[in-house]
Amino acid sequence: MNYETERKHLLAVLTDLKRWELLNPAGGAVSVRLPDGNILMSCTRLAFDRWDASVRDFIVLAPDGKIVEQTGGLGASGTPMHLDLYAMLPRAGAIVHAHAPYSLTFASLGLPIPSVTNRADTFGEIPCLHADDSAVKADFITDPVPLELPEGMVQRPDVAAVTLLHYRPQLKEIIAPRSEEMERHGLAFTLYRHGAFTVGRQLEETADLMLRLEESARTAVLQAAVTGGVVYPNRLYRGAERLALSDATAIPPVSSYLTDRVPT
């Protein structure tokens, strides 16, 4: 088995994510870019196995998704998204995808995650990419179009259709142009009604970003409970910037309310 050091490292970080209650049986995936450019990624059945993983439960993929080394299962259905992010963001060294509950709350409403803690400020925008999953899957089953799925992933073209036909263009349009931000900080986004992604330069940093993302989402939800529905990114110093959750449906998912904030 190759890449033993990197496998142990990824397993240790996966254990942290589980302990921090970010990874759960609902899903998720972690991956890291190896020094030779290949990608080491968690296998699809790990969530079902309660993330009870061993070093063999990761697959090594070439950047184009071909299998380099398979010691367990295949890559998850989100594999093309990981590969796209590594291709679009040259500084990306690791990716964490989780279905953590508070970020999922915002994602379930198609809302960007507001930055309400100083630890989340470095992210910049945290948009919500969106697709009508069930309609896309149903359309694909009735009228399939040829799709190129990476070899090293679970072969579910109906699920991959959502990623390849709907999320790939949004990654190109919304995330790829922010590549240079990765010189300074990691990036994060959510998928509508699905979960969150963080992309960082190193593995520990990327896991930490997921913790920060969830922390900010949780704090925003709790703020709304305290204030009766208003979220303040920075109440004492920029009190005019506020998000009334009752008006939340008016907020565009891919551009945070901070962009259109009331001038102070």
Ligand SMILES: [Zn+2]
């Ligand atoms: Zn997922």
